[in-house]
Amino acid sequence: MKKAYVTIAAAAISVAILLGATFASFHLTQRPSADNENGALLPDEDGGTLPPAPEPEAPDEKPLPPQEPETDVPVVTIPKDQYVRSKVNGLNIRSAPSTSASSLGYIDKGDMVLLKGKEGNWYETVYKNKPAYVSAGSSYTELFELETSPDSRVEAVIGEGYNLLGFPYVYGATRLHNGNGKFLSGFDKTKYDCSSLMQYMFYYGAGVNLELTTRTQVSQGTHVPRSELSRGDLIFFTNSTRYNKTGVERIGHVALYLGGNYILHTATDYAVIEEISAQRWSYYIETRRMI
8 A cells, every 4th residue: 555655656756747847848949039139040948949039010101191392482573664863963865875966955963864775885765755865884874773563554654754854844834734634725745844744644644634733633633641652643742932821822843753762743944853852851741642
């Protein structure tokens, strides 16, 4: 009986040893290798080989949204008129590109005429409704620009004024029409005062009938604050002889605004493009827009 128990115990010990060896072998074959970075088969401790560790699955990549094609921002070019500005007093306006050509008139320092082209050392312009020329020498003239209006009617009015530059000022000159478009006899297209010049320009440039004098023209169109002054507007001023009067009787002059503090008008001498002086601004009364 005792012998039988010993036999059974020995058998149990053998089974335990066998199970432990089997478990150890299984554990060693499943241990990952820390050197398995390149996917090669590595030797195991019992001389076998281990398969490489599986690569982790890459996460699903979402496609990038389509990119909007780049577009160039359009460059807006604002049209401009070019002018020839005198750097001296008494600059001759000549009938041909030569110092021997006859003089059609003159402009003073700061005054301007329209630039139409260049011929040699001469700028081409228009003066007294004729082709004319001024020196292009840098000692005498320089070029200047002003933005034009988007309204073609405004530019047409100004274009009429360019042709009349140089014609003499005549106080009380006969008007083109009676204020309602009926032509007046005795009108002379070479003689203007300030209001008759504006009347002619607006009639032929835009078909607008202006009244006969500055004191009636100021009631036409719409009022514009000085801060909103724009090319083509009419500016009304007083003068030294009317300064102390009241109401519309104070008004004694009108000019067309070109921009950049320049006006086209006629006053005491001839039709001209010139800057508004501080003295004239002190006479300012109102701005009216006719178009």
